Amino acid sequence: xxxxxxxxAVLMLAVVVGLTLLVACSSNxxxxxxxxxxxxxxxxxxxxxNAPSPPAFNDYQWExxxxxxxxxxSLTDEEVQKIVEFLKMAN
Amino acid sequence: xxxxxSTIVLVVLMGVLVGFPVYAQxxxxxxxxxxxxxxxxxxxLLRGYAHSGFxxxxxxNSFVGGSFNPIFLWQQSDRLxxxxxxxxxxxxxxxxxGLEYANMSYIINKRMIVRVGKFLIPFGIFAERLHPRxxxxxxxxxxGFNHGEQVGPAAALGAEIRGGAPLGTAKINYSxxxxxxxxxxxxxxxxxAAGMLHFDNYEDNNTNKAVGGRFGFLPFxxxxxxxxxxxxxxxxxxxxxxxxxxxxxLFALDLSLVKTVPAVRGIxxxxxxxxxxQVDDASYINxxxxxxxxTFKNENAAYFIQGTFKPAxxxxxxxxxxxxxxxxxxxxxxxGAAWGGQKNQWAVSLxxxxxxxxxxxxxxxxxxxxxxxxxAVEHEEEGTPLGGAFLIHWSFGF
Numbered sequence: 253x254x255x256x257x258x259x260x261a262v263l264m265l266a267v268v269v270g271l272t273l274l275v276a277c278s279s280n281x282x283x284x285x286x287x288x289x290x291x292x293x294x295x296x297x298x299x300x301x302n303a304p305s306p307p308a309f310n311d312y313q314w315e316x317x318x319x320x321x322x323x324x325x326s327l328t329d330e331e332v333q334k335i336v337e338f339l340k341m342a343n
Numbered sequence: 344x345x346x347x348x349s350t351i352v353l354v355v356l357m358g359v360l361v362g363f364p365v366y367a368q369x370x371x372x373x374x375x376x377x378x379x380x381x382x383x384x385x386x387x388l389l390r391g392y393a394h395s396g397f398x399x400x401x402x403x404n405s406f407v408g409g410s411f412n413p414i415f416l417w418q419q420s421d422r423l424x425x426x427x428x429x430x431x432x433x434x435x436x437x438x439x440x441g442l443e444y445a446n447m448s449y450i451i452n453k454r455m456i457v458r459v460g461k462f463l464i465p466f467g468i469f470a471e472r473l474h475p476r477x478x479x480x481x482x483x484x485x486x487g488f489n490h491g492e493q494v495g496p497a498a499a500l501g502a503e504i505r506g507g508a509p510l511g512t513a514k515i516n517y518s519x520x521x522x523x524x525x526x527x528x529x530x531x532x533x534x535x536a537a538g539m540l541h542f543d544n545y546e547d548n549n550t551n552k553a554v555g556g557r558f559g560f561l562p563f564x565x566x567x568x569x570x571x572x573x574x575x576x577x578x579x580x581x582x583x584x585x586x587x588x589x590x591x592x593l594f595a596l597d598l599s600l601v602k603t604v605p606a607v608r609g610i611x612x613x614x615x616x617x618x619x620x621q622v623d624d625a626s627y628i629n630x631x632x633x634x635x636x637x638t639f640k641n642e643n644a645a646y647f648i649q650g651t652f653k654p655a656x657x658x659x660x661x662x663x664x665x666x667x668x669x670x671x672x673x674x675x676x677x678x679g680a681a682w683g684g685q686k687n688q689w690a691v692s693l694x695x696x697x698x699x700x701x702x703x704x705x706x707x708x709x710x711x712x713x714x715x716x717x718x719a720v721e722h723e724e725e726g727t728p729l730g731g732a733f734l735i736h737w738s739f740g741f
Contacts, residue, residue: 283509283511283512283564284509284512284514284564284566285509287564295565295566295567296566298601298610298612299566299569299599299601300472300473300478301477301478301699301700301740302696302699302700303699304699304700305698305699308699308700312381312382312386313388315386315418316386316388316416316418316424317388317390317416319418319421319424319448319450320416320424320426322450322456323424323426323448323456323458323505324471324472325472326505326506326507326516326517326518326559327507328453328454328507328508328509328514329453329454330453330509331507
């Protein structure tokens with residue numbers, strides 16, 4: 253069991269290092285604070301599910317959903333504010 | 344001519360005098376109607392998801408599901424939120440109602456949120472983020488992440504502090520919680536399950552509370568990669584029993600990578616989690632010889648790695664909506680225990696997205712129990728059925 257766990261941990265570590273290098277090689281590195289709401293919407297929502305369509309909800313509903321997702325997905329305050337502004341503008 | 348001019352001026356004046364109040368009243372009415380439609384600071388929103396499908400295993404096949412999970416969101420102010428999720432499902436011919444979670448969150452400041460109630464535990468990423476039917480890319484859960492064969496907690500009663508913060512071009516998120524924690528089955532009622540951890544411990548079996556947390560690190564500004572580590576510690580034995588000092592240590596590692604790859608005109612999504620539970624050594628009633636005791640190394644592990652590819656940027660609109668998913672999962676339960684054993688599972692799925700939150704999944708999975716005796720496999724009634732299975736599910740987020 254111990255050897256098996258060690259092997260799995262090493263394998264996962266190798267995958268992590270490999271993926272880190274892959275993303276590092278193809279990633280521009282602007283500060284998150286410099287990003288637009290549209291960018292943050294495209295990058296963060298897809299981490300769990302497809303990016304939602306802006307017309308799916310109205311402005312007030314987006315504000316409630318934003319708090320829900322801020323809690324659920326541990327999004328930062330700055331990201332949530334920008335994403336909501338974008339969704340309001342686009343719906 | 345002068346007379347005609349005076350008449351026109353008179354008519355215009357009358358029009359203004361008569362029309363102005365009408366106009367003013369109309370404007371006021373519209374304003375009132377708009378005001379009536381504008382929600383106040385207290386806002387209610389009903390969201391959720393539903394699913395249904397058909398599953399064919401080697402020895403049985405049936406239409407399944409017909410369940411739905413309404414999520415109630417009540418926003419009391421910019422800082423206060425209540426969220427609750429029910430699960431209404433059909434089980435063995437009866438309709439069941441379950442409380443998935445119900446909790447209150449308060450945003451203390453930009454970096455800290457406090458949450459109290461029953462909440463999904465951030466032990467890895469599957470239970471908290473990936474389990475909803477319209478988010479899970481396969482119709483089934485990985486081995487070790489199902490009710491009844493669970494390695495690690497999914498939901499619990501307690502209190503939590505959590506948040507997220509930018510860190511230059513990177514980002515972090517964290518959670519620290521205190522909950523009732525799992526309870527240890529001491530075998531007094533079901534000797535064959537002695538030593539198992541039960542995570543549905545909603546009325547605490549002892550005065551000890553479990554403490555745990557998760558730390559997530561997103562090294563790149565694109566948020567494409569997230570690495571997480573989780574841990575939890577608690578004494579799990581019943582208060583007035585010989586097992587009161589038996590403790591359980593839980594660990595999890597998780598990974599999430601979502602990346603648009605222009606070369607293949609699509610989105611690659613990789614998710615993985617490894618969960619481990621370790622319970623202190625203890626002696627339990629031997630289910631084969633009840634007058635004797637036996638012991639075993641009470642260590643359980645489960646992991647999955649899942650990959651999906653969605654050709655979202657090809658020209659053909661039909662192919663844009665397709666998604667290919669594959670997953671390998673495995674579960675090893677305490678060697679030497681009456682309930683111990685090992686299972687592996689391969690699962691592949693072809694998904695078609697009708698819109699961003701509605702998907703039809705056509706899946707095949709094969710579950711194996713290496714080392715298990717044929718007789719034991721034959722009589723296995725609980726958990727994921729062994730062998731091959733076709734699953735077709737329709738999941739719907741709303």
